[in-house]
Amino acid sequence: MTAFDVRPITEDERRSTVDVLRRSLHHNRITDDAWARTGKSWPAEHKFAAFDGGTPIGIVSSFDTGIAVPGGRAVPVAAVDGAGVRADRTRRGVLSALMAAQLADFAARGVPLAVLHASEPTIYGRFGYGSAALGKTVRVARPAGRLRERVPAGGEVRMLTPEEAVKELPALYERIGLHRPGMIGRPDLWWPVAHDRYAGPEAGHLVAVHSGPDGDDGFVVYATVSRRSFDSPDEGAVLDVHDMHAAGPAARAGLWRFLLSVDLVSGVRGRHRPVDEPLAVMLADHRHAATLAVEDDLWLRPVDVEAALGARAYRAAGPVVLAVADRTLPGNTGHYEVGPDGVRRTSAAADLALDVDTLGMLYLGQWSATALADAGRIEVRDEAAVARADELFTTVTAPWCGTHF
Numbered sequence: 575m576t577a578f579d580v581r582p583i584t585e586d587e588r589r590s591t592v593d594v595l596r597r598s599l600h601h602n603r604i605t606d607d608a609w610a611r612t613g614k615s616w617p618a619e620h621k622f623a624a625f626d627g628g629t630p631i632g633i634v635s636s637f638d639t640g641i642a643v644p645g646g647r648a649v650p651v652a653a654v655d656g657a658g659v660r661a662d663r664t665r666r667g668v669l670s671a672l673m674a675a676q677l678a679d680f681a682a683r684g685v686p687l688a689v690l691h692a693s694e695p696t697i698y699g700r701f702g703y704g705s706a707a708l709g710k711t712v713r714v715a716r717p718a719g720r721l722r723e724r725v726p727a728g729g730e731v732r733m734l735t736p737e738e739a740v741k742e743l744p745a746l747y748e749r750i751g752l753h754r755p756g757m758i759g760r761p762d763l764w765w766p767v768a769h770d771r772y773a774g775p776e777a778g779h780l781v782a783v784h785s786g787p788d789g790d791d792g793f794v795v796y797a798t799v800s801r802r803s804f805d806s807p808d809e810g811a812v813l814d815v816h817d818m819h820a821a822g823p824a825a826r827a828g829l830w831r832f833l834l835s836v837d838l839v840s841g842v843r844g845r846h847r848p849v850d851e852p853l854a855v856m857l858a859d860h861r862h863a864a865t866l867a868v869e870d871d872l873w874l875r876p877v878d879v880e881a882a883l884g885a886r887a888y889r890a891a892g893p894v895v896l897a898v899a900d901r902t903l904p905g906n907t908g909h910y911e912v913g914p915d916g917v918r919r920t921s922a923a924a925d926l927a928l929d930v931d932t933l934g935m936l937y938l939g940q941w942s943a944t945a946l947a948d949a950g951r952i953e954v955r956d957e958a959a960v961a962r963a964d965e966l967f968t969t970v971t972a973p974w975c976g977t978h979f
């Protein structure tokens with residue numbers, strides 16, 4: 575067992591801890607210039623590090639924001655935006671100790687939910703996070719892929735200069751709003767790293783904005799990966815969509831129409847798109863859109879189970895009693911009656927029993943209770959309750975985060 579202390583970092587330890595994270599993810603140490611541009615994305619606040627002597631060997635980081643939950647409310651959430659342990663100190667309990675400190679802090683501060691994106695799907699279940707929203711990777715072949723005639727149209731697309739993008743995107747994202755369960759607010763500290771992609775010295779991304787009858791209502795940040803060369807003149811470029819948000823179907827269609835109209839392109843690819851984005855059926859021939867992968871996108875942990883369950887809305891159905899087990903935050907362990915009229919702790923017998931990470935999978939509506947019971951993640955004590963839980967928790971719109979952090 576390695577000896578180490580876990581504590582919040584100080585202002586002076588920001589840069590050494592960002593480097594622990596970067597090295598764990600196989601990036602180079604941050605340069606002076608990059609730190610000058612993006613250092614404000616790494617404040618000392620809400621960071622815990624493990625230290626051996628004075629040297630940081632592991633780090634977890636988060637920022638506070640809001641998340642849309644089923645029913646449309648925005649609920650406070652801690653977004654975990656970094657976890658890394660120095661390569662010579664892994665598998666000795668460092669992350670476990672950091673996660674315990676971080677979760678205790680979220681609980682003490684009354685944050686009801688925590689979310690993250692996982693580098694590997696096997697890491698976070700043990701800490702109570704469940705795979706709560708999926709994303710799909712799609713590729714539309716060009717030039718064959720084009721939209722059907724009756725797909726909503728009418729707006730205009732304009733490309734932004736890097737300076738315009740830095741100025742306009744934060745307000746535009748806010749204007750579009752958190753209209754899907756799983757979408758999170760982007761606080762000021764989130765933007766500097768994003769801006770580097772289109773306005774930094776090595777910027778490889780372009781930005782286009784859609785305007786509809788009420789003004790700007792969508793944007794796309796994309797990279798051009800060119801495979802065209804003197805020896806392969808017929809190879810087109812691939813447009814890689816990094817970040818795309820639209821306030822409604824017309825804006826979404828307008829942005830895709832624009833991407834599919836760019837010359838010398840053999841394909842447009844989007845990663846972590848909403849699983850129910852109807853791109854294939856927007857095309858004249860839906861076979862020109864291929865789903866290349868469906869992967870876990872957002873992981874969610876109820877930190878305060880009663881507050882989390884009480885924050886979202888439920889569809890009309892009879893209530894169910896859930897027995898929730900939580901090893902890391904044992905105060906959550908208990909029985910909860912959940913129904914359209916509200917949520918309360920109860921001593922009634924449970925209909926369904928599940929661990930808190932499975933509750934995270936159920937929470938945004940991505941997975942049905944039936945699927946989770948079939949997978950052995952929900953223990954069914956009353957068979958009829960599964961259908962009621964399906965009805966209560968399922969959402970019409972698939973959850974989706976759409977923000978990299």
Ligand SMILES: CC(C)(COP(=O)(O)OP(=O)(O)OC[C@H]1O[C@@H](n2cnc3c(N)ncnc32)[C@H](O)[C@@H]1OP(=O)(O)O)[C@@H](O)C(=O)NCCC(=O)NCCS
Pocket residue numbers: 598599656657658659660663664665666667668669670671691692693694696697700
């Ligand atoms: C992922 C990482 C932070 C784990 O840190 P760690 O200090 O090794 O984790 P711990 O020793 O506390 O491990 C706790 C448990 O999780 C398991 N675990 C940890 N990392 C794992 C991984 N990558 N895959 C599978 N299991 C893992 C451990 O085996 C251990 O299991 P046990 O409780 O049954 O013994 C570390 O490996 C790392 O920095 N990886 C590279 C960067 C990265 O992927 N960061 C995550 C970004 S989302």
